[in-house]
Amino acid sequence: MKTSIATVCLSGTLSEKLHACAAAGFDGVEIFEPDLVAAPESPAEVRALTARLGLMIDLYQPMRDVEGVDEAAFRDVLRRAEAKFALMRELGARTVLCCSNVATATIDDDATSASQLRRLGDVAARYGVRIAYEALAWGKYVDDYRRAWRIVELADHPAVGVCLDSFHILSRGHDPAAIERIPAEKIFFLQLADAPSLSMDVLSWSRHHRLFPGEGSFDLVDLMVHVVRAGYRGPWSLEVFNDTFRQTDPARTAVHARRSLRYLEDAVARRLGDTAPDTLGALPDAGQPQGVDFVEIKAEDTSAIEALLGQAGFVPRGRHRTKPVTLWTSGRARVVLNEQHARGLQPHLSAIGVAMAQPDALTARADELGTPRAYRRTYASEESLGAAVAPDGTELYWAAAASGEPAWVGEFEHGTPGVPGTVVAIDHISLTLPWQVIEDAVLFYRSVLGLTVTGSTDVPGPQGLMRSRVMSSEDRAIRLPLNVAPPVTVERGHTAGLAQHVAFACSDVVALARDARRRGLEILPMPANYYDDLAARFDLPAQELSLLRELDLAYDRDADGEYRHFYTRTVGEVFFEFVERRAGYEGFGAGTAPVRLTAQGADARTGSVRW
Known part of the structure; x- marks a missing residue:
């Protein structure tokens, strides 16, 4: 499979973009005309640079408003084309993207458009250029790839063909099956x-909100099967217009983009099965994660976390x-406390471990x-774990799933034997990410671990909305809510909303809350208004409501079951949640999140919460 990317996808100068694309492993690029116009390098110098970097210039784009016009306007099209094609010859680009007319079209007639594309093709052929005609989703008359193909077919010129664009096809809900009727x-x-x-x-959607494959809701696999x-x-x-990607480091974004194509290639190869061409290859199949193996908290001094866990x-x-x-362990919940290379660091979630049936396959994938x-340094006598770094810097480790405790636990000495406890496992891990890496993170966990987005919500807090997307394995053995805090949270120094948290599954959260309080645990207080609201929403028995108030427990219920939970106060950049799911409840108590964020904000500012 040959890979390419439009320079419009990346931030930086044209030279910086080309270096990033080459370093990420792309075979070619689309040169976006505004990038070339703004570049200090001449077209010949850009051509030489791409050659040194091992890149092909696959497309020059865009050339707009070329068809469906009167004869006077078309003479101006031909004048522009001569200049454009001469530049392309110097640049070394052989294909130009011509978009369906948006601004100047006055003639809604396929025969007229075909005739003009044929005449344009005659000019292009003299320069060794091909015209790829694309139906824009907001084209004045031509907004469907099937009509674009009819016009190209009528033009009947060897230098005129179609460009298929997944956004313009799928945003309009067009059926991609007819692609198979277009000659290759x-x-x-x-x-x-x-x-x-x-x-x-659709224009605003296209210009600001496109994503790389695997990050959105389009069925690109189905479209590519037809292609x-x-x-x-x-x-x-890849042609992705996105405000975030055009502000972030081009080298990082290019790697992210290349990963998205490899992920899509794998999905298409698997869908096609034995009929897939040799040019497509599937990734190693590592299977679904079996569960969370451990979480790691790192700090110069982890004693406060030790006290909380105890x-x-x-x-x-x-x-x-x-x-x-x-x-530290309780049941199958394992927390690693790491003070290595942690000078000056506050407690924070630094790593997640997952159990895999085929860890070697995951490493290859x-x-x-x-x-x-x-x-990390590993001695010969120690378990070697597969490892990767997620886009936000969190480290991901994996080891072979075990029926009992994993082998690496035996590397810890002179401690207390593990015993069953009220805490039985890790229920979910909630990660708060910088705004610029959320899409990259979604693709990372989807492509590497095979997780899917199983829910999304906006959580209102005192500093604005926090966007949240939940990624889960098929059996919900792993749940990763990914949150994006509003920028004002950082700008105003309110970091409580940025804390990561680990939620532990409990067999009896009421008993745990009582026992933990007797041992000195400070539960994050909940306001009286919250319990008044619970009474109104759920019509809870007075005795149960009183119990929730007494222990600062939160509550939620849906058609499938109930959810009881409580939070600890934040230590450094992390806090814990203890949850009990009843029946088939799959949520996360989203109604409690605004209350929790407010309480944590007050705690961060004053060191206490007073309701």
């Missing part, structure tokens, strides 16, 4: 973008035989996806 040699180019489901005008069956073997090129009933399993690292590895 007339599909001159393919552009790919994903996008979220939004209710807005492959049509016989197209040209580049799979109050919650965890037992110390000992110190690692070669590192300043300790292990992660490598093929270009994920950066996390490196």
Whole structure:
């Protein structure tokens, strides 16, 4: 599979973009005309640079408003085309993107448009250029790829073909099946973008909210199956207009983009099965994660977290035989406390471990996806764990799933034997991410671990809305809510909303709350108004409501079951939640989140919460 990317996807100068694309492993690029116009390098210098970097210039774009016009306007089109095609010859680009007319079209007639594309093709052929005609979703007359193909077919010129763009096809809800009726040699180019489901005008949706494959809601796999069956073997090129990506580091975004194409290639190869061409390859199949193996809290001094875990009933399993690292467990919930290379660091969630049936396959999969590895010194007598670094810097580790305790637990010595406790496992891990990495993180966890987005919500807090997306494994053995705090949270120094948290599953959260309080645990207080609201929403018995008030427990209920939970106060940059799910409840108590955020904000500012 040949890969390509439009320079419009990335931030920086044209030279910086080209270096980033080459370093990420792309085969070619689309040169976006405004990038070239603003560049200090001449077209010939850009051509030489791409050659040195090992990149092909697959497309030059865009050339707008070329068809459906009167003869006077078309003479101006031909004048522009001569200049454009001469530039392309100097640049070394052989294909130009011509968008369906938006601004100047006055003639809604396929024969007229075809005739003008044919005449334009005659000019292009003299310069060794091909015209890839694309139906824009907001084209004045032509907004459907099937009509664009009819016009190209009528033009009947060897230098005129179609460009298929997933956004323009899928945003309009057009059926991609007709792609298979277009001869492969007339599909001159393919552009790919994903996008979220939004209710807005299609132009704004396109210009600001496109995503890389695997991050949105478009069925790109289905579309690509039709493209492959049509016989197209040209580049799979990304054209993603997105405000975030055009503000972030181009090298990082390019790697992210390349990963999205490899993920899509894998999905298409698997869908096609034995009929997939040799140019497509599937990734190693690692299967679904079996569950969370451990979480790691890192700090210069982890004693406050040790105290909190002890109050919650965890037992110390000992110190690692070669590192300043300790292990605390309760049931299948394992918390690693790491003080290695942590000078000046407050307690924070630094790593997540997952159990895999095929850890070696996951290592190979992660490598093929270009994920950066996390490196830690491991001696010959110690368990070697697969490792990668997530986009927000959290380290991800994996080891073989075990029926009992994993082998690496035996590396911790001189501790208390593990015993069953009220805390039985890790229920979910909630990660708060910088705004610029949320899409990258979604793709990372989807492509590496096979998680899917199973829910999304906006949580109102005192500093604004916090967007949340939940990623889960098929059996919900792993749940990762990914949150994006509003920028004002950082700008005003309110970091409580940025804390990560680990939620532990409990067999009896009421008993745990009582026992933990007796051992000195400070539960995050909940206001009286919250319990008045619970009484109104759920009509709880007075005795149960009184119990919730007494223990500062939160509550939620839906058609499938109930959820009781409580929070600890924040220590450094992390806090814990203890939850009890009853029946089939799958949520996270979203109604409590605004109250929790307010309480944490007050605690961060004053060191206490007073309601």
